[in-house]
Amino acid sequence: MRIFDPAKSQRPPTIRLINLVDVLFILLIFFIATTTFRANSPTAVKLVLPEAKTAEEVGREKVERLSIAVSPDETIYLDNKPIALSALEQSLRQAKEKNPKVQVQFSADKTVTYGTVVEIVDAARAAGIPDITAFTKKSAR
Numbered sequence: 001m002r003i004f005d006p007a008k009s010q011r012p013p014t015i016r017l018i019n020l021v022d023v024l025f026i027l028l029i030f031f032i033a034t035t036t037f038r039a040n041s042p043t044a045v046k047l048v049l050p051e052a053k054t055a056e057e058v059g060r061e062k063v064e065r066l067s068i069a070v071s072p073d074e075t076i077y078l079d080n081k082p083i084a085l086s087a088l089e090q091s092l093r094q095a096k097e098k099n100p101k102v103q104v105q106f107s108a109d110k111t112v113t114y115g116t117v118v119e120i121v122d123a124a125r126a127a128g129i130p131d132i133t134a135f136t137k138k139s140a141r
Contacts, residue, residue: 092127
């Protein structure tokens with residue numbers, strides 16, 4: 001016994017385009033919305049980097065790096081998570097124990113006090129991490 005008998009059918013089978021248009025419209029809205037959110041996603045810490053004539057590109061080598069950022073209000077972030085200055089050295093020691101070749105990428109807003117910068121560099125050196133890369137902006141001069 002056949003479920004579909006073409007002899008009894010009045011019209012040939014067709015694909016309903018209205019349903020396909022609905023699905024494509026939903027997909028279009030989804031892609032537009034996700035691209036909009038992605039383009040305007042805020043960064044973790046907004047910084048105005050100081051300028052330097054000798055600024056270089058970083059990231060050519062594949063090395064594990066820890067990112068330390070200091071915001072204009074002098075909040076310290078280790079890999080985009082806020083951390084107290086007193087806990088920074090211990091966290092860096094733990095990272096050094098996991099990977100002895102770890103490097104530190106350091107960026108700070110240009111309004112951050114020199115004392116805060118020195119304390120962070122001192123914490124990295126006390127943890128046994130001598131490789132510290134400071135982020136700057138290439139000077140236009």
